[in-house]
Amino acid sequence: xxxxxxxxxxxxxxxKISIPYILAxxxxxxxxxxxxxxxxxxxxxxxxxxxxxxxTWYTGNAWAGVVAAVIGGVLTALIHAVVSIRYxxxxxxxxxxxxxxxxGITKFILKMVFxxxxxxxxxxxxxxxxxxxxxxxxxxxxxxxxxxILLTLIIIVASHIIIFKTSFGLRLRSCGEHPQAADTLxxxxxxxxxxxxxxxxxxxxxxxxxxxxDQHQFTDGMSGGRGFIALAAMIFGKxxxxxxxxxxxxxxxxxxxxxxxxxxxxxxxxxxxQMIPYLLTIIVLTSAIGRAVPPAADGKPYEK
Amino acid sequence: xxxxEKLLEILSPVLAVVAAFLVGGIFxxxxxxxxxxxxxxxxxxxxxxxxxxAQVLFKATPLIFTGLAVAFAFRAGxxxxxxxxxxxxxAFLTAYLGFTLVNxxxxxxxxxxxxxxxxGGALWAAIPGILKAKRGAHEVITTxxxxxxxxxxxxxxxxxxxxxxxxxxxxxxxxxxRIPRLxxxxxxxxxxxxxxxxxxxxLACFIIYYILWKTSLGYELRAVGLNPFAAEYGGINIARxxxxxxxxxxxxxxxxxxxxxMGYKYYFEQGFSGGVGFMGIAVALLGRNNxxxxxxxxxxxxxxxxxxLVINAYVPKELVDIxxxxxxxxxxxxxxxxxxxxxxxxxxxxxxxxxG
Numbered sequence: 001x002x003x004x005x006x007x008x009x010x011x012x013x014x015x016k017i018s019i020p021y022i023l024a025x026x027x028x029x030x031x032x033x034x035x036x037x038x039x040x041x042x043x044x045x046x047x048x049x050x051x052x053x054x055x056t057w058y059t060g061n062a063w064a065g066v067v068a069a070v071i072g073g074v075l076t077a078l079i080h081a082v083v084s085i086r087y088x089x090x091x092x093x094x095x096x097x098x099x100x101x102x103x104g105i106t107k108f109i110l111k112m113v114f115x116x117x118x119x120x121x122x123x124x125x126x127x128x129x130x131x132x133x134x135x136x137x138x139x140x141x142x143x144x145x146x147x148x149i150l151l152t153l154i155i156i157v158a159s160h161i162i163i164f165k166t167s168f169g170l171r172l173r174s175c176g177e178h179p180q181a182a183d184t185l186x187x188x189x190x191x192x193x194x195x196x197x198x199x200x201x202x203x204x205x206x207x208x209x210x211x212x213x214d215q216h217q218f219t220d221g222m223s224g225g226r227g228f229i230a231l232a233a234m235i236f237g238k239x240x241x242x243x244x245x246x247x248x249x250x251x252x253x254x255x256x257x258x259x260x261x262x263x264x265x266x267x268x269x270x271x272x273x274q275m276i277p278y279l280l281t282i283i284v285l286t287s288a289i290g291r292a293v294p295p296a297a298d299g300k301p302y303e304k
Numbered sequence: 305x306x307x308x309e310k311l312l313e314i315l316s317p318v319l320a321v322v323a324a325f326l327v328g329g330i331f332x333x334x335x336x337x338x339x340x341x342x343x344x345x346x347x348x349x350x351x352x353x354x355x356x357x358a359q360v361l362f363k364a365t366p367l368i369f370t371g372l373a374v375a376f377a378f379r380a381g382x383x384x385x386x387x388x389x390x391x392x393x394x395a396f397l398t399a400y401l402g403f404t405l406v407n408x409x410x411x412x413x414x415x416x417x418x419x420x421x422x423x424g425g426a427l428w429a430a431i432p433g434i435l436k437a438k439r440g441a442h443e444v445i446t447t448x449x450x451x452x453x454x455x456x457x458x459x460x461x462x463x464x465x466x467x468x469x470x471x472x473x474x475x476x477x478x479x480x481x482r483i484p485r486l487x488x489x490x491x492x493x494x495x496x497x498x499x500x501x502x503x504x505x506x507l508a509c510f511i512i513y514y515i516l517w518k519t520s521l522g523y524e525l526r527a528v529g530l531n532p533f534a535a536e537y538g539g540i541n542i543a544r545x546x547x548x549x550x551x552x553x554x555x556x557x558x559x560x561x562x563x564x565x566m567g568y569k570y571y572f573e574q575g576f577s578g579g580v581g582f583m584g585i586a587v588a589l590l591g592r593n594n595x596x597x598x599x600x601x602x603x604x605x606x607x608x609x610x611x612x613l614v615i616n617a618y619v620p621k622e623l624v625d626i627x628x629x630x631x632x633x634x635x636x637x638x639x640x641x642x643x644x645x646x647x648x649x650x651x652x653x654x655x656x657x658x659x660g
Contacts, residue, residue: 039385039448079633089636092383092444096585097632103579104625111620112335228448235445271460278449285446286439294442 010256012142016214018252019152020045020207024230025237025244026159027203031077032239033163034196035176035189037299039095040080041204042227043102048073048208050106053218054113056123065123066148066209073205074198076102081197085190088301099227107220120218148210155203159241172196176295179302189302204230232281238292251277308646316642317590317597320634321604328627332619342615342623349614350607356614358486358496362568364599364606365498366391366560366577368505370584371602373425373556375593376512380549381529386432386447387557388581389454390425394558396458397424399565399572400466402477410480417481418504418562425558426551428454433550437543443550451581459574473573483567499567501559508556509595515552516595525549557581586632 024041031038051072056065080098084091107117114120128145135141143149163169174182175192183189204227211226212218229251236250237243258273284292329339350356370387377384384390398421405413432446468475483500487493516522527535528545536542564576587605591597608628612621 037444039444083633083637087637088640092385093585093589093632093636096385096582097629097636100579100582100586100625100632101629104622104629108331108620108622108626111622117620225452228452231445232449269460269464271456271463274456275453278452282435282441282446282449285441286435 008138010253010260011139013256013259014249014253015139015142015149016252017255018248019149019210020226021230021233021248021251022152022156022245023207023210024200024204024227025233025248026155026241027200027207028231028234029159029163029200029237029239029241029244030172030196030203031200032196032234032298033169033176033295034172034193035179035295035297035300035302036081036084036193036197037091037095038077038080038197038200039092039231040076040098040102040227041095041200041230042223042225043095043099044073044076044201044204045208045211045227045230046099046102046106046221046223047076048205049212049222050109050208050218051205052209053120053123053212054109056213057113057121060124062124062126062213065213066126066206069205069209069212070202071205073201073203073208075201076205077197077201080201081194084301085193085197088303091299091301102223103221106218110218110220118220122216123213125213125216148206148213151206152210155206156241156245163241168195173295175302176297179297183302183304193302229277232277235281235292235294236277236284239295247280250280308649312642312646313592316638317592317601317635320590320638321631323634324627324630327630328623331623331626335619337619342618345615345618346611350611354490354492355494355496356610358493358498359610360603360606361502362496362498362563362606363609364602365502365505365563366580367583367587367602367605367609368509368599369559369563370557370580371587371591371598372505372508372512372584372595373553374584374588375591375595375598376516376556377549377553378588378593379516379529380525380545381532382433382436382546382549382553383444384429384432384447384550384553384557385444385585386429386450386554386581387584388577388579389447389451390428390554390557391560391577391581392454392458393428394421394423394425394554395561395565395576396461396572397421397558398561399474399477402481402565403466403475403571406478406480408478408480413478413481414483414566417477417566418559421558421561421565422555423558425554425556427554429554429557430547430551433547436550437546455574458572462572462574468571473569473571476570477565481566482570483562485567497568499563501563501567504559504562506599508559509599512556513595521548557584583628586628589632589635 024045028038028041048069052065052069055068056062076098080094083089083094110120111117126147131144134144143153171187172192174187175189179189211222233247233251234244236247254273254276258270261268332339332342350360373387374384398417401417401420428450432443432450435441435446436443462474466474485497485499487496516526524540525545527540528542532542560577560580565572583605587598587601591601605628608624612624
């Protein structure tokens with residue numbers, strides 16, 4: 001049993017499960033670092049997943065699907081951005097509305113285009129790259145032969161650099177911590193916040209593309225709460241891209257473990273493993289040591 | 305609050321609903337249908353006959369409970385996103401008591417099951433309350449997390465321990481625990497599971513109104529909601545009021561199971577409530593966190609919810625989900641501009657007063 005748990009299969013399974021969590025959690029990090037709470041990640045993933053399949057189905061090219069997923073995610077995020085930045089509305093309610101909207105619109109169009117209330121037709125997926133030498137090495141092979149995993153790897157590193165090593169990142173973070181001070185220094189607070197929210201939508205949309213293209217179809221409600229696990233990963237990772245990635249991998253590992261244990265015939269109730277991300281998040285929010293503290297101005301509309 | 309503010313308080317949700325219907329009309333046009341025809345069907349199918357009205361009331365009942373739960377917490381300055389989890393815990397406990405204490409007579413078992421639902425929801429909601437009061441953990445995040453834990457926990461309980469053979473739901477509750485349907489008195493409503501829970505929902509609205517505006521507890525909670533620092537300075541125990549407000553809010557959410565488990569299906573199953581926990585946020589928002597507003601908003605969302613099924617023959621019923629989301633977005637997006645407009649009006653009146 002332990003062999004199957006600590007096998008290479010387990011590593012690749014963990015990575016594959018974690019991809020949408022990583023992307024959406026980093027997205028959430030961008031949004032909240034800029035000062036906008038994003039409960040709508042779930043809806044952005046769902047819309048991204050749907051746009052990916054829709055565009056792939058029309059064009060026959062999965063890359064068009066990837067681009068469409070990012071655009072779909074960004075457009076969904078745009079609603080959240082306009083409502084919460086331009087109109088200074090409650091960001092939590094806006095996020096909830098985005099999630100309801102995504103469930104409704106995807107199923108609505110699913111019925112109109114595919115005449116089904118449960119799933120789309122099958123579409124082509126992304127190609128696997130065969131890279132010589134590397135394709136002999138397990139795990140590494142999976143990472144480099146699967147375009148979206150490789151892209152996610154690049155995004156993780158790039159996000160860390162952008163948020164912590166560039167002036168854009170410094171400005172973004174200043175808008176989330178102390179927008180008045182940022183404004184005094186000439187930072188366009190609302191513009192930065194738009195950027196943060198839209199990036200979060202794009203990344204969550206990409207996470208959606210991974211989900212639907214991996215399964216070669218869209219199924220109703222396929223985001224399945226992943227946006228909320230991503231939210232948990234973002235908090236558990238203390239609003240940093242690397243932390244969020246680590247948390248997402250941990251949550252992904254728990255899920256992979258559940259699948260492996262089940263196939264190995266071990267009788268641990270799966271429901272308890274499902275609770276792990278949420279329990280850990282509550283613990284990290286409340287524990288005395290290593291407590292997660294959000295950006296100071298997170299969730300507060302900026303008033304000049 | 306002056307007259308104009310009151311008018312605005314009522315007018316802005318109404319305008320948001322009208323605007324949402326206009327946007328929905330565009331969706332209907334895009335798919336090649338006539339919006340007037342569809343909306344005509346929507347209203348005639350829901351309000352045009354006794355069965356339709358009964359269904360609207362049936363759909364509105366859980367929304368009153370969750371809307372009231374969110375509104376009550378909001379008055380105390382708390383954002384309860386966890387109604388969904390609380391209603392799961394409450395409904396499970398309701399069902400558990402209902403299929404376990406089968407030998408009790410109805411006049412004991414029915415109140416006991418209702419109480420069980422309240423306690424299940426209250427305990428589940430008290431946890432984020434305690435975490436907020438003692439550790440400062442934001443209730444929005446903890447209640448979201450608690451939703452998923454409740455989902456997994458009830459799923460475990462049903463799947464592993466309490467499911468009826470060959471099914472995915474619990475055993476049926478005792479006959480003595482069942483709440484009669486209104487169709488037993490009004491035969492015109494036959495086919496609708498509308499039951500006496502609707503009166504419990506209305507009673508809950510009255511009690512919450514009474515607690516909030518006629519008791520010192522309500523005064524304390526509202527004071528904390530308006531300004532926690534001032535309230536604390538005034539001698540109010542913030543920790544106590546936070547935990548209490550969450551517990552009462554959860555108790556209200558926990559009553560959803562009464563409508564479903566005791567009045568409709570007579571068992572607990574996963575996914576029984578759809579998204580009424582989250583819709584409660586919309587209901588509270590549209591109802592301006594006011595018990596009467598909550599009833600009206602729940603009726604509107606109940607109408608849309610059943611209306612979706614009525615128009616499903618012509619357009620996908622998800623049109624109403626989109627409508628509901630647009631209503632929420634319009635309400636929150638318009639509240640700020642509305643208020644600013646009101647401020648300008650006030651200033652102008654003041655300026656005129658000075659000139660005259």
